[in-house]
Amino acid sequence: QSALTQPPSVSGSPGQSVTISCTGTSSDVGSYDRVSWYQEPPGTAPKLIIFEVTNRPSGVPDRFSGSKSGNTASLTISGLQAEDEADYYCSSYTSSTMVVFGGGTKLTVL
Amino acid sequence: EVQLVQSGAEVKQPGESLRISCEGSGYTFTNYWISWVRQVTGKGLEWMGRIDPTDSYTNYSPSFQGHVTISTDKSIGTAYLQWSSLKASDTAIYYCAASRSGWDFFFWGQGTLVTVSS
Numbered sequence: 470q471s472a473l474t475q476p477p478s479v480s481g482s483p484g485q486s487v488t489i490s491c492t493g494t495s496s497d498v499g500s501y502d503r504v505s506w507y508q509e510p511p512g513t514a515p516k517l518i519i520f521e522v523t524n525r526p527s528g529v530p531d532r533f534s535g536s537k538s539g540n541t542a543s544l545t546i547s548g549l550q551a552e553d554e555a556d557y558y559c560s561s562y563t564s565s566t567m568v569v570f571g572g573g574t575k576l577t578v579l
Numbered sequence: 580e581v582q583l584v585q586s587g588a589e590v591k592q593p594g595e596s597l598r599i600s601c602e603g604s605g606y607t608f609t610n611y612w613i614s615w616v617r618q619v620t621g622k623g624l625e626w627m628g629r630i631d632p633t634d635s636y637t638n639y640s641p642s643f644q645g646h647v648t649i650s651t652d653k654s655i656g657t658a659y660l661q662w663s664s665l666k667a668s669d670t671a672i673y674y675c676a677a678s679r680s681g682w683d684f685f686f687w688g689q690g691t692l693v694t695v696s697s
Contacts, residue, residue: 472623505683507624514674514690515616515624520683558624562682567640568614573623 473498473559473571480577486547489574491559492540497569499540503562506535506544509573510555519544546576554578581605583675583688590694591665598661599691601675608656609633611677614684615649615660619671627673629681630658665695 474492481487491498491506498504506519517526519535522542532548542561546553559571586600601613614629628639632651639649651658658675673691676684 503680503682507684509624514687515676515684516687517683517685520685526685560624560626560682560684566638568626568629568682570616570624570626 471569473561473569475557475559475571475574477572478575478577480579481546481549482579483549483551485549486545487549487576488546489544489557489559489576491542491544491561491571493542493561493569494540496565497561497563498537498542500564501562502537504535504537504542505560506533506542507558507560508553508555509558515558549578551578581677581686583677583686585673585675585688585691588692588694590696592697593665593667593695595665595695596661596663597665597693598659599673599693601658601660601688603656603658603677606677608651608653611679611686612681613649613651613658614676614678614681615647615658616674616676616684617643617671618674618690624674627660629678631681632658665693667695667697669693670695 502522504522507515509515522537557574584602609632615627617625627643630637630649632653675688677686
């Protein structure tokens, strides 16, 4: 099972919006609304910020939103803040009853 | 408050065996799948496999099948990840993560650093 494809890095200025893509196949992202997104600040454990494509856990700001079209899911962060600087990972359930992660995207707030 | 507390860092030699643990608290242990996730320093997250503590059903990523074993002791609310013969390439941080569904990880342990070196 290959990792999902994410851009290695994205950047934006405070207040701007950025979007991170996550491309899979018809065996994972394209077939299931079971895409999650995780935020991993340096030196800390990952934190769930989006589950089942569009849902936010309690306590996650509504600046974070998710969507999906075909085999590609996306995470949009609006109103960028300095504290959003972190690595972001997508994941998806697969037809092999496994979970696969994306390669990760480093977000830099300029 | 849900917490997953992992065992401490380990330094081992190639060929040695190892078991690390993940103790859950603040929730009904059997209500959440436990997955293990590997992160090599400077690299991304890799899903290794998961276990349903209710009946110990497991499934593994092909990348890790046969090299690690995931187990639980539901009587003490603890999950384990073990190796019978470590390799230098097993050097990484290992996270446990809890999920109601099995695929979205709402709660994470703090990570256990495993270093394998001669």
